[in-house]
Amino acid sequence: MAINWFKYSSPSSFYSLAGKMIPLFTVTAILLAIAGLYIGFFVAPTDFQQGEAYRIIFIHVPAAWMSMFLYLVMACWAAIGLAFNTRLSSMIATAIAPTGAMFTFLALWTGSLWGKPMWGAWWVWDARLTSELILLFLYIGFMSLQAAIDDPRRADKAGAILALVGVVNIPIIYFSVNWWNTLHQGASVSLTQSPKMAATMLTGMLVMALACWMYSIAMTLIRTRVIILERERHTSWVADLHEKEAAR
Amino acid sequence: MFFWIIRRDLLLAMRRQSDVLTTLFFFVIVVSLFPLSVGPEMNMLRIMAPGVVWVAALLASMLSLGRMFSSDYLDGTLEQMLLSPHSLSMLVLGKAFAHWLVTGVPLVLMAPVLGIQYDLPADALYVLTASLLLGTPILSLIGAIGAALTLGLRGGGVLVSLLVLPLYIPVLIFGSGAVEASSAGLGYSAHFSLLGAFLLVSLVFAPWATASSLRISME
Amino acid sequence: MLKGSNLVCVRGDRRLFKDVNFSLEAGGIMRVTGPNGSGKTSLLRMLCGLSKPEYGEISWHGKPIGSLSGEYFSDITYLGHLGGAKDDLTALENLRISSALSGTEITEQDAADALQHIGLGGRQLLPVKVLSQGQKKRVVLARLLIGKTKLWILDEPLVALDTSAVGMIKEILERHLAQGGMVVMTTHQEIDIAAVTTQQLQLV
Numbered sequence: 001m002a003i004n005w006f007k008y009s010s011p012s013s014f015y016s017l018a019g020k021m022i023p024l025f026t027v028t029a030i031l032l033a034i035a036g037l038y039i040g041f042f043v044a045p046t047d048f049q050q051g052e053a054y055r056i057i058f059i060h061v062p063a064a065w066m067s068m069f070l071y072l073v074m075a076c077w078a079a080i081g082l083a084f085n086t087r088l089s090s091m092i093a094t095a096i097a098p099t100g101a102m103f104t105f106l107a108l109w110t111g112s113l114w115g116k117p118m119w120g121a122w123w124v125w126d127a128r129l130t131s132e133l134i135l136l137f138l139y140i141g142f143m144s145l146q147a148a149i150d151d152p153r154r155a156d157k158a159g160a161i162l163a164l165v166g167v168v169n170i171p172i173i174y175f176s177v178n179w180w181n182t183l184h185q186g187a188s189v190s191l192t193q194s195p196k197m198a199a200t201m202l203t204g205m206l207v208m209a210l211a212c213w214m215y216s217i218a219m220t221l222i223r224t225r226v227i228i229l230e231r232e233r234h235t236s237w238v239a240d241l242h243e244k245e246a247a248r
Numbered sequence: 249m250f251f252w253i254i255r256r257d258l259l260l261a262m263r264r265q266s267d268v269l270t271t272l273f274f275f276v277i278v279v280s281l282f283p284l285s286v287g288p289e290m291n292m293l294r295i296m297a298p299g300v301v302w303v304a305a306l307l308a309s310m311l312s313l314g315r316m317f318s319s320d321y322l323d324g325t326l327e328q329m330l331l332s333p334h335s336l337s338m339l340v341l342g343k344a345f346a347h348w349l350v351t352g353v354p355l356v357l358m359a360p361v362l363g364i365q366y367d368l369p370a371d372a373l374y375v376l377t378a379s380l381l382l383g384t385p386i387l388s389l390i391g392a393i394g395a396a397l398t399l400g401l402r403g404g405g406v407l408v409s410l411l412v413l414p415l416y417i418p419v420l421i422f423g424s425g426a427v428e429a430s431s432a433g434l435g436y437s438a439h440f441s442l443l444g445a446f447l448l449v450s451l452v453f454a455p456w457a458t459a460s461s462l463r464i465s466m467e
Numbered sequence: 468m469l470k471g472s473n474l475v476c477v478r479g480d481r482r483l484f485k486d487v488n489f490s491l492e493a494g495g496i497m498r499v500t501g502p503n504g505s506g507k508t509s510l511l512r513m514l515c516g517l518s519k520p521e522y523g524e525i526s527w528h529g530k531p532i533g534s535l536s537g538e539y540f541s542d543i544t545y546l547g548h549l550g551g552a553k554d555d556l557t558a559l560e561n562l563r564i565s566s567a568l569s570g571t572e573i574t575e576q577d578a579a580d581a582l583q584h585i586g587l588g589g590r591q592l593l594p595v596k597v598l599s600q601g602q603k604k605r606v607v608l609a610r611l612l613i614g615k616t617k618l619w620i621l622d623e624p625l626v627a628l629d630t631s632a633v634g635m636i637k638e639i640l641e642r643h644l645a646q647g648g649m650v651v652m653t654t655h656q657e658i659d660i661a662a663v664t665t666q667q668l669q670l671v
Contacts, residue, residue: 252564252568252572253568256560259555259560260556263556264555319553320553322549323549323551323552324550325552325565327517327545327547328545328565331515331543333541334537334570335537466517467518
């Protein structure tokens, strides 16, 4: 079990390792997505209350899960980068942010598409939807802060502090939004009271969540590789790489 | 040391009174714009009042965040603070407290007058003022983190609002919620306890996060 | 004793300097020279602990300065090129506040004496913004008369000063060195300061 993990913490070896892993995760993501969508559209039964419209949960729920999960993962990598001054961890955090924001947006969008037939409105101030919206703001704040700072080292560290402050705040925000929602209870539109789910529905959702997960990993690896190239463009190994590509 | 910093920032604010007054007038103008945009219907205004006053307080407090560190950054005094043998978190706490005294307290004092414009009953006025008194220090503490992170950046003023406003949301919810609860005849003590808890959490974490951010931004 | 070993400074994509080594003993002065943009200010900021070198280590009495922080800060005085005086405060307030920040609280009388000594008698109560460049510099330099720190790190302390003020600073520095203090400074002016050891660090 003597794998030398630190070997891969140097950007150059991570670059080649990631290059080998990307196809693997991409193919897995595509296969899982096909399987998940097949279950979602053809195997899972029609819901007796919501009809066919409910099928959007096969993308909505995994996207919502991923959006929250990715924020935590991003904050973890950022914190590791801040604490141990490992450049690669910070790069991974930066690479995760756009994917996380994309899933947050997707969750909001599909949520509103679902909301129209369900509640008769594109947007309701449901506690979960509102929290998701605030999460999108947090992602946007993280990305714009990093974009505004020219020095990559400062960008990494400042982003890490912001991500950590966000992590401390998320439970407080979630709790306060819930509180706010129950205080102003409207026409009792709540996603929490969904009826018991058929087993196939749950399977479909889990498979789709796995697909999203694999997709996130692949995207993060691709983006990390780009960030590595950009930051290390003056080093000799990038120059060698360039020569090899040109020779091919 | 804490008191030296507060004294210094208050002295500076005294010499630049216009900055303090600008923030206050911004607050008053924003609150006064709402009746002009939604109409003078008193029943509606009474319902909207807590939210309007709180949102305006958020914006006014955020508007003055830029000055918290940037002038010290430009004339080199921030560098001296970073090199102080005293704990930087303590200095930051002092600066946040001074920021609150200069921007938060005037808002708290002005709020009852604006509440009268919206025809709020006396007990709602009292709750509104108390909620602002408890909530505005949190705005200064959390805002300090954003101000430290965006120090010296191009377009820092707009950026700071992007970073800080989402973090202000719990304060907004509990602050205006307290007033609504009291108007509806429900108890508002839970809101106040939660605001107080949030204040304690930010008192513990915010100075530390701000101090780290300052060291990162000054490197 | 201040010691720097194998210091490397990177700003953005550019490497400003590498392999900078030095060691400064009590009573010694080190002058950092080099053309504009060679990293003089960056080096001084590193020595203060404001920024960290890309590689290499700076130690104070054998311990890396990163591990000392507060303890180290009470041993040094850094006067950067930004000055560090607030325009809206008077010379007296500036001096008292900056001394308090750096760990020595002084009375109004002490501050007035120091300002008198540095040639600002009668101007102690004016806001700094109405003073001339040279007078502003004197307000900042007055801190050297107050503190009891061992290591002074001075970034261009002589800029904007007239000949009499330069003579006065020379005197202050020599007294500090004679008492076993240390000085690291950058300057473009020729100035001859008597010290136990004098060394020059040339950045290219």
